[in-house]
Amino acid sequence: xxxxxxxxxxxxxxxxxxxxxxxxxxxxxxxxxxxxxxxxxxxxxxxxxxxxxxxxxxxxxxxxxxxxxxxxxxxxxxxxxxxxxxxxxxxxxxxxxxxxxxxxxxxxxxxxxxxxxxxxxxxxxxxxxxxxxxxxxxxxxxxxxxxxxxxxxxxxxxxxxxxxxxxxxxxxxxxxxxxxxxxxxxxxxxxxxxxxxxxxxxxxxxxxxxxxxxxxxxxxxxxxxxxxxxxxxxxxxxxxxxxxxxxxxxxxxxxx
Amino acid sequence: xxxxxxxxxxxxxxxxxxxxxxxxxxxxxxxxxxxxxxxxxxxxxxxxxxxxxxxxxxxxxxxxxxxxxxxxxxxxxxxxxxxxxxxxxxxxxxxxxxxxxxxxxxxxxxxxxxxxxxxxxxxxxxxxxxxxxxxxxxxxxxxxxxxxxxxxxxxxxxxxxxxxxxxxxxxxxxxxxxxxxxxxxxxxxxxxxxxxxxxxxxxxxxxxxxxxxxxxxxxxxxxxxxxxxxxxxxxxxxxxxxxxxxxxxx
Numbered sequence: 001x002x003x004x005x006x007x008x009x010x011x012x013x014x015x016x017x018x019x020x021x022x023x024x025x026x027x028x029x030x031x032x033x034x035x036x037x038x039x040x041x042x043x044x045x046x047x048x049x050x051x052x053x054x055x056x057x058x059x060x061x062x063x064x065x066x067x068x069x070x071x072x073x074x075x076x077x078x079x080x081x082x083x084x085x086x087x088x089x090x091x092x093x094x095x096x097x098x099x100x101x102x103x104x105x106x107x108x109x110x111x112x113x114x115x116x117x118x119x120x121x122x123x124x125x126x127x128x129x130x131x132x133x134x135x136x137x138x139x140x141x142x143x144x145x146x147x148x149x150x151x152x153x154x155x156x157x158x159x160x161x162x163x164x165x166x167x168x169x170x171x172x173x174x175x176x177x178x179x180x181x182x183x184x185x186x187x188x189x190x191x192x193x194x195x196x197x198x199x200x201x202x203x204x205x206x207x208x209x210x211x212x213x214x215x216x217x218x219x220x221x222x223x224x225x226x227x228x229x230x231x232x233x234x235x236x237x238x239x240x241x242x243x244x245x246x247x248x249x250x251x252x253x254x255x256x
Numbered sequence: 257x258x259x260x261x262x263x264x265x266x267x268x269x270x271x272x273x274x275x276x277x278x279x280x281x282x283x284x285x286x287x288x289x290x291x292x293x294x295x296x297x298x299x300x301x302x303x304x305x306x307x308x309x310x311x312x313x314x315x316x317x318x319x320x321x322x323x324x325x326x327x328x329x330x331x332x333x334x335x336x337x338x339x340x341x342x343x344x345x346x347x348x349x350x351x352x353x354x355x356x357x358x359x360x361x362x363x364x365x366x367x368x369x370x371x372x373x374x375x376x377x378x379x380x381x382x383x384x385x386x387x388x389x390x391x392x393x394x395x396x397x398x399x400x401x402x403x404x405x406x407x408x409x410x411x412x413x414x415x416x417x418x419x420x421x422x423x424x425x426x427x428x429x430x431x432x433x434x435x436x437x438x439x440x441x442x443x444x445x446x447x448x449x450x451x452x453x454x455x456x457x458x459x460x461x462x463x464x465x466x467x468x469x470x471x472x473x474x475x476x477x478x479x480x481x482x483x484x485x486x487x488x489x490x491x492x493x494x495x496x497x498x499x500x501x502x503x504x505x506x
Contacts, residue, residue, distance in 0.1 A: 055412055077414035088409040092427045102413040105423075153413070 010063030022214030042254035046215025087146035102153035212254035297474035324383030336395025379451035387444030394436020398429030438494035
């Protein structure tokens, strides 16, 4: 498997009013093409910071970050698309226009970008909502629009920062199934941040568990089993217990 | 619902006019001109009996308002965007602007008359001064209240600073901006008319002042009504524009 994303010895320190905070310390991780790699860990462990570093939105203080062999020195919408927990849809744009946003920035003609966006609405389950504004959509739909906006620019890599974090449990499970379907069809490389053990186990080919602050990769769990996964099987239940064991220690540390 | 609102509104107007009529008849009618006397005066005014050159005065006032408003928009937008985009300058000047806005603007009027004379220029300057502040402050507030997440998204999708400003900041602040433009228009109109009342030989304000000074109270009321129509009309147009902008931004 070729390494699409390479992170080596990355450190990031934020200076806050109450002193410096080590968000990431010596983080190393590699993600192969076509993987669904999940970052999981206690709140404030730097998962989102790591994702922002991968997306070029935040620069690392030390270490090396490379995407597709090239060092990351800023957002690169030709190769990396990002979905945020706050979908950040533009309230004055319709569903279709929001999905078109990235293509518009890349100078794609109006006819072409409309075609691409319209084709995406089907799989997004938003065909009847093309002309609706974000305020007229449910939370799950909004997040699908944001995912559509990321898929529209057709990058090999999609970064997702707790995309379903603000949704209710049921919507969340359904959105996970939907995302899995999209991912298996597009074969994109996904780096996914979540708090949810269920999401991590149901979706990922690999789970990287991060430590409490300062964030490091504590362990990596390979999940080679096929999809869709029977989450109640003895194997998955045992994996869940193991994953929770690892995360629990870190969450306890984070709470202290 | 809508008809109820209209009914209540009509009831309030009828009650106010009725009370006015009663007070006008019981008190000194030279001071409290009742509607029944104001309506004929309005007829005389519109028939160009009481003030034959009404049209010229009205046009002059309109022209002063338009020029003052155009200047206020140009300077307000320019100033607002320079201060809003440049954080350092904005933080330095913002409080000064807000403090100046809090000063009752009338205190500047005598010096404006000294600078610009008794003719249109001083009225335009005063209308400009009143309209300029709300427009500038609306631009500043609009830039400040743009959801930062939207700017992060724009950056992640490859927007440069200029593109993010054009595609995110401008549309996101549109409603606040139009609100400021509406307030600016209302204050510009007030500035011009107050300017004319305080010292002028022509314009609606000067006619109001003239009728009032000669105790022609019924003509005075008629002139105020015409001026009111001018103000309410301009604000109604501005409010329509504002509602369009609100639907767009939210």
